[in-house]
Amino acid sequence: MSVVAVIGTGKIGELVVSGLLRAGRPAGQILVTARRPERGAELAERYGVRSVDNITAVTEADILAIAVKPQDAGTLLDEIRAKVPADKLIVSLCAGLPTSFFAARLPEGAPVVRVMTNTPALVDEAMTAISAGPHATAEHLAIAEEMFKPLGSTIRVPESQQDAVTALSGSGPAYFYLLVEAMIDAGILLGLPRQVAHELIVQTAIGSAVMLRDSGEHPVKLREAVTSPAGTTISAIRELENHGVRAALLAALEAARDRAREIAAQSA
Structure with missing residues (x-):
């Protein structure tokens, strides 16, 4: 060896x-x-x-x-x-x-x-x-x-x-931790104890990730399965879209990719 x-x-x-x-x-x-x-x-x-x-x-x-x-x-x-x-x-x-x-x-x-x-x-x-x-x-x-x-x-x-890999998966865990942190804070705002909010979100994240990995379904289909007409989920998703969450993620990953390129240029 x-x-x-x-x-x-x-x-x-x-x-x-x-x-x-x-x-x-x-x-x-x-x-x-x-x-x-x-x-x-x-x-x-x-x-x-x-x-x-x-x-x-x-x-x-x-x-x-x-x-x-x-x-x-x-x-x-x-x-x-x-x-x-x-x-x-x-x-x-x-x-x-x-x-x-x-x-x-x-x-x-x-x-x-x-x-x-x-x-x-x-x-x-x-x-x-x-x-x-x-x-x-x-x-x-x-x-x-x-x-x-x-x-x-x-x-x-x-x-x-x-460089795209660096932006997406190399830095990726930090994005998920930030999202979980924000969701825990939201749970506290809604009246849940911090530990309860933490357990709810962490297990939800684990289960969602396993479904993404093992089901073979596109994330859009999995999201739609949770989103009932005129229900709670679609109301929440509307607010996420109104606040530009999707656009913010795109901009964030582009910024990470660009920084990776800058590092290479500075080290050349």
Whole structure:
């Protein structure tokens, strides 16, 4: 089994480490690096993995999962470039950075796979999108998929779609949390205790998501099944439309996509 090094083990990097362990990869075959020594020691104690410096990680690992902040990626690649063999698989979790960013800073022909996952990986319900760089083969994509399957679902997309993926599913959990937060507040306004409102909305969200996933029905049909003529639901939906909720969501996702593009442009 190949050795995986997670370079820059912050929140997303830690998700990868815990997922690899749940998938059965021995802790001895996982390396982590962290900017602060105390963070590395914390990860080593929590997961039984080995905390090393970046150069050791590059030297000993078969796969490098780079999870540093996008603005730190250039400095990292300058540090490790001379030690990276041209055939070593690079898996990038750096939001907004295209594979061309890595290709320009690594040996010619280095295979890079770009990955966008999200925080539901903590409960093995992530949505992970995977894209091949110019030198990544079907085998490299399969390796990346095996790494992330334990975290939830995976999908292959052209790299040109990754900024949209970032806006939709990478940032997506935050939109749902904001909606649930607002609905809980509305429940309190309507006279429900906070805990009751919380339980009602969270379970409603879970049930609705499962129906969307398992029924095969379009969301419009599922919504119409709840919406009786002249009933309570249609009255609520009318107010949502009057307040421009649909337009606000479209604008929000476009803003997230545009910010992903800005990050790439600033890092070029």
